[in-house]
Amino acid sequence: MDEPHFRRLIKFQTRRREALTGSELEIRTTTNHVSTSEVNVKAWFTVYCMDIRRADSRHGDDDQWVLKKRYSELETFRRLLFKRIEDWEYTVRREFTRKTTVDRQKTFAVVSNAMRRAISPTFPKKHFRANKVAVIKERVVGLPNFVRKLLGVYTDLAVYKTNSQLQAGGFASSWAQLCTIFSELEAFLKIPQPQKDAEIQRHSAVLALKDFNDYTRSVGEEAHDQLCSICLNEDPVTDEGRPLVALPCGHHFHEDCVIDWFSTSPTCPLCRRSSHI
Known part of the structure; x- marks a missing residue:
């Protein structure tokens, strides 16, 4: 994957993470008491039912599901994830050679830090x-x-898996471990299929973006036609340095604006055509 496409994916991923840790994602938690004995009424355990949804009511069922877990299940998975991360880091260090570039080492460090965010002392x-x-x-x-x-x-x-640096050039073992971590996370969180499909479409829409420049403008297109219809910014001073990108339908917007838009819908803001590949 070339640099512009991966950079846009990273930007989109950052927006998604900010949404997950902010007020955009709601997790409403209730509890159920499950009896373990018909004789002893005091023999029961607690199940935590987490209703996960986007805070914006405009979103459909793609961003909503219920996760039911006992404390012991979550605590056990936390320990498993920590071990998986340590094993992956050990394998990466073993696969490193003197020829491993600094950029590739930084890439692995970024992935490691991203995974370790979940291993919080506040558990x-x-x-x-x-x-x-x-x-x-x-x-x-x-x-x-x-x-x-x-x-x-x-x-x-989901984004880092698209980076070829994590799997090419003698990193097959650590790549397999990373895929295992991703699959175990997906299974444990019980990500519903509509959510998986929606996320794939969002990533595909970001990858379909192309640089919009003098070579991609239509013949006779006026300056006002280059206005981003999302932010409607007409100030050339503040607009300078904000790259424009074109969608498969031909409409163009600021890169940041349309990436934010894709968190809502992988379609063109103007014509509503599907933007994913």
């Missing part, structure tokens, strides 16, 4: 009496935060 602690009201209240707050971070890692890896 709720274990308690001997886990069903106390105070403990459950603490976990109702802390566990969704952990899930939010896992979703951020999942979003990051």
Whole structure:
């Protein structure tokens, strides 16, 4: 993948991560008590039901699902993820050679940091009496935060997997491990198929963008026709340095504007044609 396309994907990924960690994504958590014995009424455990959705009601069911987990499941997966990351980092170091470029080393460091965001010291602690009201209240707050971070890692890896530097030139083993981490995250979070398909379409729409310059302008196109219809900025001073990109339909917008738009819909803001490849 060439630099402009990967750069745009990284920009899109950053927007998505900011949305996941901000107010755009809602995780409403309720609890269910599941009995483990018909005889002992005090024998039960707590299931945390997390309703994950985009805060904007205009979005459909593609961005909504319910994740049901016990504390023990989340705590076990956190330890598994930490081990997977350590194993991947060890394999990467072993695969490094004297010929490994600095840029490639930086790429691996960025991926490592992205995954380690989920291994936070703020994860709720274990308690001997886990069903106390105070403990459950603490976990109702802390566990969704952990899930939010896992979703951020999942979003990051979906983009990083497109970087050929992570798999080419003797990095086959670490690449396989990275794919395993991604698959395990996807399975644990129970990402619904419509959500997967929507994310693929968003990535495809970003990859379909092309630089808009003097060579891609239509013959006879006036300066006012180059106005970005998303931000409607007509100030040439503030507009300078903001690259324009063209969609497959031929319409063009500021790169930043249309990448933000794709978080809402992978279509052209003007003609509504599908923009994914």
